[in-house]
Amino acid sequence: MRSRSNSGVRLDYYQRLLHKVIMEHQNPVTGLFPVSLENNHAWIRDNVYCVLSVWGLSMAYKKMADQDEDRAKTYELEQSCVKLMRGLLMCMMQQKEKVERFKQTQNPLDSLHAKYSSVTGQIVVGDNEWGHLQIDAISLYLLILAQMTASGLQIIFNLDEVAFIQNLVFYIECAYCTPDYGIWERGDKTNHGLPELNASSIGMAKAALEAMNELDLFGARGGPYSVIHVLADEAQKCQAVLQSMLPRESNSKEIDSGLLSVISFPAFAVDDPALIAYTRDSIKDKLQGKYGCKRFLRDGYKTPKEVFNC
Numbered sequence: 001m002r003s004r005s006n007s008g009v010r011l012d013y014y015q016r017l018l019h020k021v022i023m024e025h026q027n028p029v030t031g032l033f034p035v036s037l038e039n040n041h042a043w044i045r046d047n048v049y050c051v052l053s054v055w056g057l058s059m060a061y062k063k064m065a066d067q068d069e070d071r072a073k074t075y076e077l078e079q080s081c082v083k084l085m086r087g088l089l090m091c092m093m094q095q096k097e098k099v100e101r102f103k104q105t106q107n108p109l110d111s112l113h114a115k116y117s118s119v120t121g122q123i124v125v126g127d128n129e130w131g132h133l134q135i136d137a138i139s140l141y142l143l144i145l146a147q148m149t150a151s152g153l154q155i156i157f158n159l160d161e162v163a164f165i166q167n168l169v170f171y172i173e174c175a176y177c178t179p180d181y182g183i184w185e186r187g188d189k190t191n192h193g194l195p196e197l198n199a200s201s202i203g204m205a206k207a208a209l210e211a212m213n214e215l216d217l218f219g220a221r222g223g224p225y226s227v228i229h230v231l232a233d234e235a236q237k238c239q240a241v242l243q244s245m246l247p248r249e250s251n252s253k254e255i256d257s258g259l260l261s262v263i264s265f266p267a268f269a270v271d272d273p274a275l276i277a278y279t280r281d282s283i284k285d286k287l288q289g290k291y292g293c294k295r296f297l298r299d300g301y302k303t304p305k306e307v308f309n310c
Contacts, residue, residue, distance in 0.1 A: 007064045014057055015073060022050055023080060031080075031087035032118040042118035044088055045137040045183070048144050051084045052266070055148060078153055085145060085155045091116040092138075092168070095123075099167050106178060108133040108195055112171070114185065131181030133195060136258075139172050139204035143266060146211035149219060156217040162226050169212055173234040175205035176241040182250070182258070184295055189252035191306055196252060199245040203262030203269035206238035242269065247279040249296065255286050257293040 025033055032042035033050045058077035061070050092099075092112055101110040111133035117124050142165070149155060156162055179195035181187045188194040213230040216222035242262070249256030260283060262269045263276045270276050287293040300306045 008067070008070065011057070011060055011064060011070075015061075015077075018053060018057055022053060026080065026084065027087075027118045030090075030118055030121045031083035032091075032116070032121070033084070034118040040118045041115045041124050043115045043137070044092075044141055045114075045134070047084060047088060048137075048140050051081050052144065054084075055081045055144075055151075059151065081148060082153055082155055085141075085148065087121065088116075088141060089155075089161065089164070091121045093161070093164050094121070096164060096167070099164075099171055103167075103170055106174075108180075111180075112138060131185045131187060131193065131195070133178075133180040134182065134185060134201070135172050135175045135178060135180045136183050136198070136201040136204040136261075138168060139175070139201070139208040140266070142168055142172065142208040143204065143211050146208070146215050149215060149217055152219065154219060156226070159225055162217050162228070165212075165217060166228055169209065169228060169230055172205045173209060173231065175202045176234075176238045183256075183261070184258065184301075186301075188250075189296065189298065189300075191300060196250045197241075197245075198250045198253075198258075199242055200249060200256060200258040200262050202238050202242045202245070203259070204267050206235055206242060207262075207267035207269040209235040209238065239269075239271075243272065243275060246270065246275055247282040253296045255282050256296045257283055257287050258295070259283060260293075 022033070027034070030042075033047050034040045034042055035046065054077050058074050058081065061074040061077065064070070095112055098110050098112060101107070102112075108131075109127045113123050113125075114130065114132045114134045114137055115124060116122065145155060145165070156165065177197070179187075179197050180201050181195050182198040183200050188196055209230045212228045213232075213235070215228050216226050217228060218226040246263075247255055247259065249259060259279055261267055263279050270279070283293060286297060287295075295301070
């Protein structure tokens with residue numbers, strides 16, 4: 001038996017760690033990750049960020065594989081990614097009528113839900129019981145879907161699913177003029193349920209639109225019917241509005257740590273190095289503390305005033 005290389009031993013360590021911390025919580029039926037052991041709600045955004053670590057390790061194994069065992073682990077990790085991405089897809093496809101209505105009405109009550117049951121894949125709260133309109137979450141899903149597909153994973157299986165993904169592109173393409181509840185699910189800083197234009201949502205939508213443009217969802221096996229189309233003007237409008245807003249997050253939020261996902265990983269949506277540095281420095285100066293960054297200035301989450309109002 002061949003001895004393991006140093007990189008192989010290190011990858012095995014990460015694989016055990018990943019399985020203990022993340023993978024063992026993946027639902028075997030839906031493929032989704034619950035928010036905790038006591039709460040089976042699965043947020044789109046949280047699940048996509050969770051699976052990024054799985055996908056990253058699978059690509060590391062693929063690059064460094066020196067034994068059949070490594071190739072087996074690569075396949076297992078890749079299929080876990082496919083299972084989760086398809087689980088989220090199935091959850092959203094159950095609300096395909098809402099996507100059609102939202103394209104016409106832009107009504108927050110017609111938006112896709114932001115979270116689902118990790119056990120059944122069904123909705124867990126009503127349309128008016130949560131700030132569901134979160135364009136950044138759908139954009140993040142599309143962005144990672146595009147990257148995974150480009151890496152060789154087969155996530156989309158038929159033309160019905162291709163059509164739904166194309167509809168999701170239409171769903172997010174007007175992010176530059178669509179007020180939503182943003183990455184923190186609260187809209188206006190005062191948490192009164194008022195959606196507003198958020199730079200983090202616009203930036204994520206811009207990155208997703210660029211990633212999805214002319215992407216063949218069937219990969220090397222596809223044809224003209226499986227290619228996603230994006231209007232070039234929409235991505236440019238998102239970029240123009242985003243650059244005019246930074247480093248501000250929205251009308252009520254002077255600065256927001258959620259912008260880190262726009263100026264850096266995973267969106268990398270800003271091209272101007274000076275604007276990136278200015279936004280990053282503003283976040284560090286105003287939000288960074290001893291244990292990390294505050295979400296935004298005067299965040300009222302879990303304070304007595306907000307708890308009382310709830």
